[in-house]
Amino acid sequence: MMSLTPDWARLRGFWIVLSIAAFSAGADSAFADDGDATLPKRPAILANRWAEDWSVLADPRLRTEPFDELKYIPLWATDPKSYISLGATLRERFEYNNAAGFGTGNTPADSYLLQRLQVHADVHFNENWRTFIQLEDDRSFHKFNVTSVDQDRLDLRLAFLEYVNTFSGGTLKARIGRQDFAFDLQRFVSSRDGPNVRQSFDALWADWETGAWRFIGFVSRPVQYFDGRPFDDTSNDNFRFSTLRVERKVLGDNELSGYYSLYERSNARYLDALGEEHRHVFDVRFAGNAQHFDWDLEAMGQVGQVGTTDIRAWAVGARTGYTFANAPWQPRLGVQFDAASGDRRPADGTLGTFNPLFPNGYYFTLAGYTGYVNLVHLKPSITVSPAERLKVMGAIGLQWRETTADAIYVQPNVPIAGTAGVGSNWTGAYGQLRLDYAFNDHLTGAIEAVHFEVGDTIIRAGGHTSNYLGVQLQYGW
Numbered sequence: 001m002m003s004l005t006p007d008w009a010r011l012r013g014f015w016i017v018l019s020i021a022a023f024s025a026g027a028d029s030a031f032a033d034d035g036d037a038t039l040p041k042r043p044a045i046l047a048n049r050w051a052e053d054w055s056v057l058a059d060p061r062l063r064t065e066p067f068d069e070l071k072y073i074p075l076w077a078t079d080p081k082s083y084i085s086l087g088a089t090l091r092e093r094f095e096y097n098n099a100a101g102f103g104t105g106n107t108p109a110d111s112y113l114l115q116r117l118q119v120h121a122d123v124h125f126n127e128n129w130r131t132f133i134q135l136e137d138d139r140s141f142h143k144f145n146v147t148s149v150d151q152d153r154l155d156l157r158l159a160f161l162e163y164v165n166t167f168s169g170g171t172l173k174a175r176i177g178r179q180d181f182a183f184d185l186q187r188f189v190s191s192r193d194g195p196n197v198r199q200s201f202d203a204l205w206a207d208w209e210t211g212a213w214r215f216i217g218f219v220s221r222p223v224q225y226f227d228g229r230p231f232d233d234t235s236n237d238n239f240r241f242s243t244l245r246v247e248r249k250v251l252g253d254n255e256l257s258g259y260y261s262l263y264e265r266s267n268a269r270y271l272d273a274l275g276e277e278h279r280h281v282f283d284v285r286f287a288g289n290a291q292h293f294d295w296d297l298e299a300m301g302q303v304g305q306v307g308t309t310d311i312r313a314w315a316v317g318a319r320t321g322y323t324f325a326n327a328p329w330q331p332r333l334g335v336q337f338d339a340a341s342g343d344r345r346p347a348d349g350t351l352g353t354f355n356p357l358f359p360n361g362y363y364f365t366l367a368g369y370t371g372y373v374n375l376v377h378l379k380p381s382i383t384v385s386p387a388e389r390l391k392v393m394g395a396i397g398l399q400w401r402e403t404t405a406d407a408i409y410v411q412p413n414v415p416i417a418g419t420a421g422v423g424s425n426w427t428g429a430y431g432q433l434r435l436d437y438a439f440n441d442h443l444t445g446a447i448e449a450v451h452f453e454v455g456d457t458i459i460r461a462g463g464h465t466s467n468y469l470g471v472q473l474q475y476g477w
Contacts, residue, residue: 039061047193055081071085073086085121087477088119092115093472097368102369102454102461105417117138120133128164128165140196151197152226157200158200161175171208176204178223185317185319185363188359203218205218214247216243220242221237222239241263253288255287258284263280263355271406275309277355284299300314313354314341315372317337318338329385329386333381335379336379337378339377341354342402346421352403354373356372359412367452368468369411371411374406375409379395381396391436393432393435408457430451442476444474447470448468450467
């Protein structure tokens with residue numbers, strides 16, 4: 001069994017990140033000017049770097065940090081919206097997992113380092129046209145089983161051309177090229193930020209926004225990842241994902257949305273079906289907040305065929321909470337409920353196994369023990385903020401199968417061998433503790449620990465109680 005304590009070589013990336021951040025933090029204090037309180041705010045560093053707008057640095061008074069001359073490089077002196085912005089993101093995560101897949105398949109305990117480096121160029125030709133290019137290098141050090149979501153050395157992550165224009169009372173946005181999508185809480189459509197290798201799509205995207213309405217449509221081929229040589233990722237010719245989505249602001253800033261997606265895949269394999277998959281997806285969601293309550297409710301239905309087998313699947317998800325805004329540490333009491341169908345009657349010509357599409361790797365936990373398939377999940381939690389930049393979340397998750405006829409699944413939708421058709425509905429219970437801290441505007445850190453007490457069904461399949469620890473640093477420039 002490998003030790004929980006990493007050697008210093010595995011953590012070399014953490015020291016690089018901390019050194020850069022210390023220099024940046026010192027520069028922040030050296031260049032800050034309290035007299036400029038009325039200036040526009042500098043943009044925040046986002047997970048999706050293409051969504052940032054650095055045009056505010058056209059005002060030289062906002063260029064207060066080292067290398068700001070590279071965050072805003074003017075193209076035409078007469079047009080402040082014409083510029084080039086360069087940037088980078090470095091993420092280092094140490095993980096310890098004593099039982100990937102609950103230890104089934106004789107999986108050994110493992111401790112390793114995941115590293116993600118991204119560099120990008122955002123080129124604005126004018127206020128209407130721009131192109132965005134991002135390279136990504138993902139590496140896994142000392143990992144026992146390296147998968148396609150762990151390592152992809154030096155490849156093209158994003159490269160799209162975008163057109164934006166406002167007319168007729170609305171704004172049109174269109175993109176063509178390699179890009180990413182993320183809907184809502186990213187239960188089912190995400191850019192997969194939890195694992196090391198993010199998910200991209202080669203796509204044509206259009207977006208029309210007018211008043212309280214927003215209309216989105218795209219056709220795409222998910223990117224297929226390889227790690228044989230640099231720049232070998234390609235569009236997946238056997239996989240298509242297309243969507244029409246409508247959003248509407250209701251009752252103030254609360255959001256009501258719905259979408260239809262067509263999910264098409266060759267050579268799909270499920271426990272009870274295989275062949276070409278044509279899955280029609282219908283989703284509706286209502287989210288918002290009022291008087292310290294917040295909520296996010298979503299339901300999805302799926303029909304279609306896999307080979308000659310019909311699809312009849314569904315899922316629901318709900319997160320709600322109440323924040324005591326005037327209490328010390330501003331505690332938020334929350335509860336999460338999720339359920340997804342399994343296949344109740346194998347070999348009956350109907351597949352009930354839900355397909356979670358492109359789920360977020362950290363919607364449940366980073367440990368990867370819980371997939372959004374054949375699931376009933378209840379999770380009360382409490383989140384507090386003991387300091388201005390610190391959030392601490394503790395939770396207990398209770399998990400069952402929707403039907404014992406189907407398997408227990410781990411992320412994203414991997415069945416555990418020996419669990420289908422046997423045992424009870426009870427899967428197990430877990431405790432989760434997560435700390436998030438922002439050292440400054442560039443450097444963030446997180447620690448997450450998960451302990452999962454498995455039920456008898458997993459034990460009889462060769463699994464056992466599982467423990468996970470993740471320690472992460474991320475620097476964005």
